[in-house]
Amino acid sequence: MSFNENVRGIYQDQLKSLQNAGIFKVERFIHSAQAADIEVEFPSGSSLKKVINMCANNYLGLSSHPEVVKAAHEGLETRGYGMSSVRFICGTQDIHKELERKVTEFLGTEDTILFPSCMDANAGVFEAILTDEDVMISDRLVHASIIDGIRLCSAMHDTFKHSNMEHLEQKLQLHSDKRFKVVITDGVFSMDGDTAKLKEMVELCDKYDAMVFVDDSHSSGFIGKTGRGTHEHCGVMGKIDIITTTFGKALGGASGGCVSGRKELVEMCRQKARPYLFSNTIAPVVVSGVLKVLEILSKSTERRDKLEANTAYWRKGLTEAGFVLQPGDTPIVPVMLFNAKLSQDFSKDLYDEGIYAIGFFFPVVPNGKARIRTQISAGHEIQHLDKALDAFIKVGKKYDILGKSKKEIIEKYGL
Amino acid sequence: MENIKDIVLEYVINEYLEDEDEELTYDTPLISGGIVDSFSMVSLKRFLEAKYKISIPDDKATPEAFDTVNKITELVKEFTG
Numbered sequence: 273m274s275f276n277e278n279v280r281g282i283y284q285d286q287l288k289s290l291q292n293a294g295i296f297k298v299e300r301f302i303h304s305a306q307a308a309d310i311e312v313e314f315p316s317g318s319s320l321k322k323v324i325n326m327c328a329n330n331y332l333g334l335s336s337h338p339e340v341v342k343a344a345h346e347g348l349e350t351r352g353y354g355m356s357s358v359r360f361i362c363g364t365q366d367i368h369k370e371l372e373r374k375v376t377e378f379l380g381t382e383d384t385i386l387f388p389s390c391m392d393a394n395a396g397v398f399e400a401i402l403t404d405e406d407v408m409i410s411d412r413l414v415h416a417s418i419i420d421g422i423r424l425c426s427a428m429h430d431t432f433k434h435s436n437m438e439h440l441e442q443k444l445q446l447h448s449d450k451r452f453k454v455v456i457t458d459g460v461f462s463m464d465g466d467t468a469k470l471k472e473m474v475e476l477c478d479k480y481d482a483m484v485f486v487d488d489s490h491s492s493g494f495i496g497k498t499g500r501g502t503h504e505h506c507g508v509m510g511k512i513d514i515i516t517t518t519f520g521k522a523l524g525g526a527s528g529g530c531v532s533g534r535k536e537l538v539e540m541c542r543q544k545a546r547p548y549l550f551s552n553t554i555a556p557v558v559v560s561g562v563l564k565v566l567e568i569l570s571k572s573t574e575r576r577d578k579l580e581a582n583t584a585y586w587r588k589g590l591t592e593a594g595f596v597l598q599p600g601d602t603p604i605v606p607v608m609l610f611n612a613k614l615s616q617d618f619s620k621d622l623y624d625e626g627i628y629a630i631g632f633f634f635p636v637v638p639n640g641k642a643r644i645r646t647q648i649s650a651g652h653e654i655q656h657l658d659k660a661l662d663a664f665i666k667v668g669k670k671y672d673i674l675g676k677s678k679k680e681i682i683e684k685y686g687l
Numbered sequence: 688m689e690n691i692k693d694i695v696l697e698y699v700i701n702e703y704l705e706d707e708d709e710e711l712t713y714d715t716p717l718i719s720g721g722i723v724d725s726f727s728m729v730s731l732k733r734f735l736e737a738k739y740k741i742s743i744p745d746d747k748a749t750p751e752a753f754d755t756v757n758k759i760t761e762l763v764k765e766f767t768g
Contacts, residue, residue, distance in 0.1 A: 429726055430730045430733075431724075443730065
């Protein structure tokens with residue numbers, strides 16, 4: 273069938289139904305480098321507005337750090353722009369191997385393999401290491417990319433209630449007949465900002481002979497005393513069999529990801545993971561930037577310490593102002609509004625006040641749990657946070673939600 | 688066969704409901720209603736197979752056949768004779 277008017281009409285109707293449902297995604301164009309202060313064109317065609325960015329994954333403020341930019345320039349000069357090949361033909365440079373070694377060292381694992389993104393790492397890893405004799409048991413709130421990877425794998429799949437270790441234990445018992453069992457979780461969950469119970473999980477997996485998989489994309493670089501991730505934070509360094517993570521968030525924020533863990537599992541990915549085999553790996557310029565990021569983070573914990581202090585300051589300010597927050601201590605700080613329309617109106621009013629923060633609602637988060645997800649950065653200074661707090665309080669007063677409980681907000685605005 | 692219904696209902700409530708206030712009947716749409724995602728069906732299938740010592744072929748274990756407690760009961764009855 274050609275793309276005739278009938279076909280076009282069907283797609284137009286689908287797009288219109290997304291708009292009608294209020295879930296049509298619109299991009300905002302940033303005319304500056306990624307940072308705490310950015311210049312944004314929104315809506316499209318409007319004049320530029322200076323705003324404070326409160327929704328980037330730029331946790332360590334390294335996305336535009338001068339040393340990282342300089343290292344990337346040097347990489348571009350010495351290793352060129354592209355590889356024009358997948359890894360196993362002629363797409364592997366010395367710096368790709370160097371980055372794999374440095375990530376292994378940083379995460380405290382046995383070996384590492386780079387992927388074009390963590391989405392690709394998660395999409396490829398399960399199919400490469402498991403068969404239909406095995407079972408994958410995942411937390412019900414894991415990231416979409418893990419769900420895609422699970423779908424591509426022939427192993428049986430089951431889930432356990434979010435962070436519910438009793439339920440996980442029941443599932444480990446239910447599937448005790450399987451050859452391999454892999455328990456799958458995010459380290460820090462991206463929507464709620466809570467941390468997986470890795471210590472308990474590792475104990476259960478020891479008891480039932482299961483492997484542990486952790487996606488530490490929202491943790492690597494800043495969670496744990498030296499920023500190694502949730503395995504450091506939970507005291508289980510060396511006990512996680514597979515870690516996936518991204519270089520697209522705290523670790524420079526450009527792109528790329530990896531699988532890091534047991535050397536045989538990493539080698540299986542090198543032999544069998546399709547996103548590794550059939551796609552170019554990370555461009556040399558990005559590899560050079562990430563190497564510098566790891567060097568900066570290995571020298572000093574200054575940036576993750578500042579992030580921790582900023583996060584505590586922000587949480588305290590919002591709590592004292594009377595907002596309902598998701599509990600936790602990570603830089604993902606969701607301000608709960610419960611009602612979808614309220615989350616959109618709130619976000620728009622914040623933008624008018626010069627604060628860029630996005631409202632999330634169903635299906636991105638469960639129905640009735642709409643929120644503004646704020647994300648704190650080491651790139652924020654106290655004056656950024658104070659200005660953002662003033663704006664949140666002003667808008668919070670407008671909608672009369674300060675000091676109100678979840679029940680009161682839902683009574684006022686509905687679910 | 689009321690007993691099967693109640694056993695399935697109890698399992699679904701314990702397995703899938705996060706909020707204790709949620710109510711579930713024999714005809715509440717589980718999969719199309721977003722209570723059970725199609726991924727999580729596997730534990731229900733394994734539970735039924737172990738409990739009633741039956742084997743449900745994959746082509747019968749469809750989201751439609753698992754959509755309500757009543758439909759699941761019908762499916763179990765088909766295999767228990």
